[in-house]
Amino acid sequence: MEIYLIRHTKVAVEQGVCxxxxxxxxxxxxxIELEAVKEKLKGIEFDAIYSSPLSRANKLATDIYGDCVIADERLMELNFGDWEGKVWDEIKDPLFPAWMEDFVNRKCSNGESFVMLNDRVTKFWNEIKSKDCNKIAIFTHGGVMRTIQAIHKNIKLEDSFNEPTPEFGEVVIIPV
Incomplete structure (x- = not known):
């Protein structure tokens, strides 16, 4: 089986915003980015196509593959809770410094930790690995891609940030 991880394209968000x-x-x-991703996936027939329900990933998936895309909430990016939409440098939450020291295990205010993201992504990953498929496409986010790669390579979550962050519109193929 081959699993294709596809990161959404660039977003209309200023640099430094959570x-x-x-x-x-x-x-x-x-x-333009849509056409580039289409070209990367040209001629590949997928047995199943999954996507985060967030529009930046789901739009890309459905613009390429239409209504056969299966949205799955487990593929959503990390939930930053109260910090969503704020500039990182301007977050004044008293929990923020402790989170910055250990974002793997500590959760954001009314959000989740990287361990929590890993738990939901691992459940999804184990489920799709058991499917009788040749090729599966997953349209998702950088944090989810990082998590899947850490699971697949058996890398500790703490060490997964030593791996390169997938670029917008990047396609990563994982043989399973």
Whole structure:
């Protein structure tokens, strides 16, 4: 089996803004980026296509594959809770410094930790690995892709940030 992880394209969000599960618009460059992703996936037939329900991933998936895309909440980006939509440097939450020291285990105010993200993504990953499929596409986010790669490579969550962050519109193929 091959699993194709596809990161959503660029978003219309200023640099330095926290937007994990906040539903944000795509950048004006979306039509060009859409064509680039289509080209990367050209000629590949998928047995199943999954997507985060957040519009930045789901729009890309449905613009390419239509209504056969299965939205799954477990593929959503990390929930930053009260910090969503705020500039990182301007977050005044008293929990923020402790989270910055251990974001893997500590959760954001009214959000989740990286361990919590890992737990939901692991459940999804184990479920799809058991399917009788040759190729599966997953349209999602950088944090989810990082998590899946850590699971697949058996890397500790703490060490997963030493791996490169997938680029917007990047396609990563994982043989299972």
């Amino acid at each position: 937007y994990g599960q906040k539903d944000v618009d795509l950048a004006e460059s979306y039509p």
